[in-house]
Amino acid sequence: MEKRPPACPRQAWMEDSSSQESRSPGLQLPSSYEVTTMQPLKLDASWLPIYKEEQEAVDSILAFVTSPNKEERDKDTFLQSISVLCRSALNHGLTQGLDLFCDMYQLAENIKALLEEEPRDQLCTDLRHLSMLALEKLSLVDTVLESKAKSLLRACFSSVFWLPAEKEMPKADLALYIKTLNSMDSMLRTMVLSFPASRVSEELQGILELLLDFTRCEREAVRERAMARIDVLARVLSDYSTLQANANARRGTAGPVCSGEIQLPLLGKLLGRLILFRFSEEQTSCAAFHALFALAEFISTSSLVGKSRSPTLAGPSSACSKKLFLMPS
Structure with a gap:
């Protein structure tokens, strides 16, 4: 005989659950909801060769990328830490694994997001300037900006080009504006000379x-x-x-590229x-x-x-x- 569906499905489900509990004494459902505290995820970057030299910079970067709330001072510290980390790694010859670290924690993408959040009608913080300094240092690390340069530069250009005309800016902002343009130009030069x-x-x-x-x-x-x-x-x-593009076998380069080959x-x-x-x-x-x-x-x-x-x-x-x-x- 075909079994008919219960008239009260919710009640039938509860009864069925109770019968399963009695048959499976090892499976206990909580009698009431229990509040549990989630422990924050701790990231470990001690595997980086540069970690011992720049532990503070690495920890600051990890703290920022995992934080749900990002204050202005945290943004500045994050960008400065990227510059410090890359510069130190290059100076000490400890760049091994740094490209993996940058990709794993999406440092370039985080910088791009920060630039896109900046208001286009005013220049009141160092964020644009610090972002371009950080991108300049990242461009020197193997493959970190590979296939990302154009989208990153679009964000940089948009964040600066759409600002009010120089003559319309408050005098207090002019020095920061000039510094920001200088950092953009330096970033452009370094980025071009760092391409494979x-x-x-x-x-x-x-x-x-x-x-x-x-x-x-x-x-x-x-x-x-x-x-x-x-x-x-x-x-x-x-x-x-001769454009002194980095001669790095990992990036498919055989040596500097002559201007006639461009x-x-x-x-x-x-x-x-x-x-x-x-x-x-x-x-x-x-x-x-x-x-x-x-x-x-x-x-x-x-x-x-x-x-x-x-x-x-x-x-x-x-x-x-x-x-x-x-x-x-």
Whole structure:
């Protein structure tokens, strides 16, 4: 005979549970709810070779990434600890395992999140400056920023470029603003020179594309800041006949990359954009002028490295380029 479902399922369930308890004396259900205290998770990074030298910095980093409440002073300590840890590891030659540590606790992602939380209408703390110093040091640690550079730089650029124009800032903020821009430029230089030789072209292309996007913004202050960063990258290309990308077998590099080996498919678009700003009446004109001159030097150097010139680097000769770029506006 087919068994019919009980009319009161809740009561039947309770009765069934009681019968199971009587059949299984070893299984005891609590008579009332008991309040238990969860012990905080203790992370151990003593396996890091640099841990003995920088235990305080490591512990500060771990405390921050596991804390649900992050105060401003904790953020500053976290960022400063990253810089101290990376600098010390590099100076002592104890970088083994540091890339794993950084990935495991998502240090780059935490910095990105902090930057994205910053208000875009004011500059009142050191967080942006400290973030870029920390990212600069992280870029020197093998593979830590691999495939992350563009998204991190987007967060950096957005956090600074969208600030009020310099003339609209309170005078008390100007010194911090200049310091923040200087740390951004230093980070950019270090990051580019730290890319594996096999990825220099791709990474540079991505960063320049990102900056070109900002030059199309309606706000002049944003365009000016983006153009100044393009100037920084152009100077990096022109100042070094050979980009000293880290020669590290683990990162697939066979040695430094020659400037003639750098492929920039957007070079034509970049030159056109720079010429447009060079002859504009905006403050960007000065930065565009310097960037054009630096790129002319880069093109000239690239043609002298003993390799045939790449179509992606094809353009006017150095002499003609300089004459065009130096024309009065």
